[in-house]
Amino acid sequence: MNPLLRPQQPPLPPQGFSGKPGNAVPDESGVAPGDIAVGVVVGRASEYFDFFVFGLACVLAFPSVYFPFAENRLVGTLYAFTVFALAFVVRPLGTLLGMAIQRRFGRSAKLMTAMLLLGTATAGMAFLPDFERLGFAAVVLLTLFRIIQGIALGATWDGLPSLLAINAPANRRGWYAMLGQLGAPLGFLIAASLFAYLWNNLSQEDFVEWGWRFPFYVAFAINVVATFARLRLVVTHEYESALQAHELEPSRVRDLVGTGQGQGTNIFIGAFAALASFALFHIVTVFPLSWIMLRTQESIGDFLQVQIVGALLAGVAMPLSGLIANRIGRRSTLGILAALIGVFGFTVPWLLDGGVVGQAAFVLMGFVLLGLSYGQSSGSVTSNFLPHFRYTGAALTSDVAWLIGAAFAPLVALGLSNRFGLLAVSFYLLSGTICTLLALRLNKTLAAARD
Template sequence: MTANASAANSTPLERDAQLLTSHDAKVGPGDIAIGVIIGRTSEFFDFFVYAIASVLVFPSYVFPFADPLTATLYSFALFSLAFVGRPIGTLIFTYLDQKHGRGVKLTIALFLLGGSTIAIALLAGYAQIGAASIGLLGFFRLMQGVALGGTWDGLPSLLSLNAPSAKRGWYAMIPQLGAPLGLVLASALFAYFLGILSPQDFLSWGWRYPFFVALAINVVALFARLRLVQTPEFKRLFDNRELQPSPPFATLRAQWRTIVLGSFAPLASFALFHLVTVFPLSWVKLTTNESLVRFLLLEALGAAVCVLAMLGSGAIADRVGRRAVLGVSAALIGAYSGFAPQLLGAGEIGEAFYMLSGFVLLGLAFGQSSGIVNASFDRQHRYTGAAIVSNSAWFFGAGFAPLVALFLASQIGLWAIGLYLLSGVIGTLGALFINRELAGRTA
């Protein structure tokens, strides 16, 4: 299969995108960066819409038979299914990529993501259909994960390969901006509906609207990404095997050491990720009488601070090297783990300090956690290897974080969350120590 998908295998959206790039228009790093930000923001918006609903909606809507804590733990267990589905999606959609082309694969994956999201928005609750509501929610969440495994488009790698050598840290940070931007949008939207609706109306129909918005954003993101995968630069790199998919199991056998190190290197930031986004909202809802609108707005503010910290991480990394930024930020997260979790039980001021300081650390660390081993892959394994690393890091570092954190905090105390964070720090520092070339200045 060549880079040019045949007309029979092309989608209408893909053909429309081809028209925009059919005259060999030059697409530079700036254009790629915009496409990457749009794509990642849409994915993370989907992600956070579900994450917030898993705290505010699903415990009472899908698990009304359980007490609030147990219901939230059940909800977080279903939340984790997406991270199980991601590697499955990589296997399925790598095959589609090889047989039918990047555009067909990406179109199917994003429509699966959008369809699963809308299906969740239309879900009937336990009161209407009983246990089938639990099964359907779990299935749709798993399908979201499968779809996310298929949305890997190689654009972060394309951005890295087109970035000036002196700006690798800056351009490595750009794909990560989608996370805080998606959180800002999702938190603000839920805060709006919580603020204007009664609790009964919100649980009946208000929570569904953010899921509908997610579908609209996905359509815009799909076209933006299809336009870029049809550029001459992308096709040239595909023909040169820089961005060509390789069989996943063959990639694992050939590049297992790089994949293991790449999966562990960002664990500190990935563990922190859910401990300043999803878990705190659940803890405040379950243990306090504070306004959830206020806390959602605090999350949105923290995400905005995270954007600024990410921008700073890019500039710093280009001066001192990405490896140094990852190592120092991991050490700071280790220090943070020793005292900060207890602040969630210290009232509104303590919560604000926990959230804002956590988001600063998340921005510094997460900003440099994308593709830090891409340059270490053999050229023919780079595209698929990067997808496997991303899936593995999310699975081990973040997939079960809300569930584990809430269980530890409820059974032992908030201080126990620090142990979970510390395990991620050990993973990051260990991977950086084992591979001293990992994420160096030229990575």
């Protein structure tokens, strides 16, 4: 019989599904949480590396390379930190742009576009001539590349963290939530190691002339590898089916906000619930390096090495946070650690002004707290979103948390500490603690009201 004349058979259900249409349940054997975790860690590590490379360059290179017209290095560093913050300001726009591309052309097209933009911006920074050669056009181009970097980062949201949280065993969700955050210490470890090696082995003239550019070349190469690694996961039939089964597809913001069921409110509750951790993020990574550079005579290379050890401790602390969260709950873990961050904040003046030993203690304790808290900061209230809003809600919650918690942290901390002393940093961290505790309390109250 001619195959073209055979009666059409109903399509088989997608691989990884079982049950009746409309009530499809993913087959957990089709998408293993461990496989999802690999994609999440690879993707996040490359993104964090890009951002830490820029953040460290803001302290070590950009004041001399792009802002030599500033009246002193402090002002030049503040200018650099202003450009640093722009990526976080435009990140929500990148998220919305990426979701629009995904709705029209598909997930793989969105991810390829985002990673192409991210790679282009990073390579552009690596090859950008300095202020002496281009004048203010160099500053304009640096700013433009940074904005493109932020838009690209927002557009890279692939839904895998949410899928990981859903597919994780109920009694191990704290552990799996932590895995995606491991990209942060890993990205900082690689970035700080590269800068420490270059700073310690090049003359100051060579470092400013070309040495600082090398980490940006490496970032571009890592982006290429990460792109193919993530595409290999995201575009497979099993992952597409699992994402669709859990309704992890982009929804329109007006639909999310206009439901009348508190879905828009969940974005801000989730962002503020993680605020203490996000506030600490740049206070122990980028800000202290600027303080050491500007206000002390300590060795920058030695301080970077201490920060590398701190990143290793944060990497160890994150799995511990997963174990703690499995035992007492993720929200309780966040609340306890937010309180500890507030207490830690009041040690800032004594430790950062306490010589080599005090500064090392600040970095190491800060990174441990960061590992414990940031390990559970992702999606702490994501379950509040209705299933078909969870993809968009989780992405925007993360964007808002970065914007209000971390974007301006180096700029504000350096500016306030220079004018009012390091005690200003203490109150900055305390404000994050208060916001986190209030948000967690409000979330608990609303959850009880819904029940």
